[in-house]
Amino acid sequence: MxxxxxxxxxxxxxxxxxxxxxxxxxxxxxxxxxxxxxxxxxxxxxxxxxxxxxxxxxxxxxxxxxxxxxxDRAKIAGWTKAGKAALDQATIGNGATNEPLTVIFPAPLPTPFATRLRGAGLRWNKVLNHWEGLADHDAVAALAAEQNGNVHRVHSAAQFDREGDRGRKSERS
Structure with missing residues (x-):
């Protein structure tokens, strides 16, 4: 060895x-x-x-x-209950009108505006260079208009089938 x-x-x-x-x-x-x-x-x-x-x-x-x-465990339990209820309400309340969206802007955005987009439910996709997420179309359209952005609805194959638009590939705004 x-x-x-x-x-x-x-x-x-x-x-x-x-x-x-x-x-x-x-x-x-x-x-x-x-x-x-x-x-x-x-x-x-x-x-x-x-x-x-x-x-x-x-x-x-x-x-x-x-x-x-x-x-105080009792106060924390109360905060937890109230917080869950508010978060659930925000999710359920917004869920009825939220839909998949993409938003494209002609120029880079100021940070405070990007923060507002995140608050509306969007996130930045660095691969596709656009904002995307589940959000209220009207609210996002109003927000995007402030910076000359274009909002597009994203339709899945299931949505195309339900709407009778099978095979249609264009996005609607």
Missing amino acids: ARTSLAERMSRLEQQRAKLAEQEAKLKADERKQRTRRLVEAGTLIERAGLLDLEEAALYGGLLSLADDAG
Whole structure:
């Protein structure tokens, strides 16, 4: 049985150390991404609650008062019930009028406007270079008109069958 030299063992250990450092960096990056996602979700909830326009100090004070009550299980249960009901209502209430849409703009959009599009239920598709999602056509059309955008309804094969438009490939707006 061949014996490995000290240099070979040190080289192998250095490779293992480098691999561990790479794995640690990946874990840290994943944790950072999860934290960023959670912060974006929290910001979205603040916006949905209608609190985004509050002054920074007022919003922070309100959140501090919530933090004071965060240890009370009964209050948390009440918040959870009210939150679920509101989220369900928003989903069900909007679901009746939401339909698949794409929106194309002639020029890059300012960040605040992009935030409004996300609030309307759209997301940016970087592959196709358009906004898409399930949203209320009339609300999105009014929003898109502010930046000269074109809104298109997306019809699935099932919708074509229901409407008697089988084989028709053009989008309607």
